[in-house]
Amino acid sequence: MATSTVEPSTYIAPPPAEETYYEAHEPTILGGGFILAVFAVWELYPAIFGLSKGMKLFFATPSDIIAALYSLLILNEKLPMVGTIWQHFNASTGTFLFGLGLSIIVALPLGVVLGRSQTVDAMFDPFITAFNATPRLVFLPIVLIWFGVGFWTVIAIVFLGAVFPLLINTYAGVKNADKLLINVVRSFGANEWQINKLVVLPNSLPFIIAGLRLAIGRAILGVVVAEFFGGTEFGLGVIMVQASQSYRVDILFAVLIIFMVVSLLITAAVKQIENRLSRWRPAKIKTF
């Protein structure tokens, strides 16, 4: 190395190079630029090279999709099937919130009880292990028979999807609760309820949030799949099936983008909640 021959006293570090605009924003520019490039190719390919008649039936350009989104979301035009997109959106949102809410109401207390009581744990463990290992969709035919075509079948599927990740994560978090801290609050006179409130729940919060994130994904999946098969009249999943049957690729993509945006928004919201609840933690970890 040339610098090793330079006396420390005479060596003057070169001034740090000024960071260019590109260097400062490289990830954003690369990420955004690539998306734009993909859309440009997607948009221009049919215009330049043309598509065969058969292909045209299954194809929609970004501008078609934006036009569809504009007419459905902003102008609130009636769908070629039934109702407006917002009616379907609200139906799906309602199902999602109801199913997820139900699974939270069941999974959180049950997870805490399972984690804290060895007796209850031993009783429920085989059921939970078996149910959790089984793909949820195999329950769909049974659920259809029991709850009939319609709302409750969809709710049941969403619930079955969301409840297990939440239950299992809550349980793991509770099992992991710091024994020392439990003894500390016990020594100051805490009863079982207070132990759970003061130590067990805050201690297992990272697990519960992780479970919630999983549960949300499963619940959205549940909404779509259940609406594909569940026989409800309204729902974004219903629209997708019908749009696909009538080759409305622009509507299919429009609904797909709605799902994408909603999922991103929910993920961001959960992250916000998590940050708010973990201000006491020394370091934050990047999550998706």
Place this chain on the structure above:
Amino acid sequence: MSSYISAENINLTFRPKNREAVTALSEFNIDIEQGQFVSIVGPSGCGKSTFLNVLLGLIPPNTGVMSVNGRTVTGPGTDRAMVFQEFGLLPWRTVAHNVELGLELQGVAKGPRRETCQGFIKMVGLTGFENHYPHELSGGMKQRVGLARALASDPDVLLMDEPFAALDAQTRDIMQAELLRIWHEAKKTVLFVTHQIEEAVYLSDHVIVMTKRPGRTKKLVPIDLPRPRDYEMRVSPRFNELKLEIWNELKDELSVGGDEDSGHA
């Protein structure tokens, strides 16, 4: 039952699943007068910490009677509070909120609770750190919080389970001096478990030497050094005589092997 803290023939055996039973305390007796500072020294795994947990009311003994001020211990109570070795601070709570734990569980309203705790935070020298979280504090500061938390619930008996073991040597010296100052101020009966003979002699009115497991009281050594104690006392001839006396009692109990298992507290 004339003494303030009394343990009569305490027997305690742990029977963990799939493992051999361990007798932690066997015919354990102790008598402590009110307002005394008493240290317990003994080999690792002799049941010192277990005894503190019995006294705290977290672990019921198999047989024997544990009593404080004439009342039999049946569970945790506001007359006793512990300072834990690993601090045991709730990491999601600020300093002030941690110190308030005891009063909160006693059902004291927020206003008076905050006011009382402010005084104890000042006593341990943490004014200005009320809104810090534990991870922002050094080890010594964490244990000051632990001490303030124990004192804030105004117990009659303060139990300390190797409270300074996790601290570096200098911080430990400072914390010992601080503890003596606070003890003079707060006037509590203190039961202090430690591995360090020097620490025990420096702080205590009496030092109890325990046998190896199953733990029994081997000897009660009165510490006749004058108070207030200062750092120079540690090099006085009497101090070293007492250290040697305790060491001579203790060394026979330090067998090779078999003492590694102290994790029953």
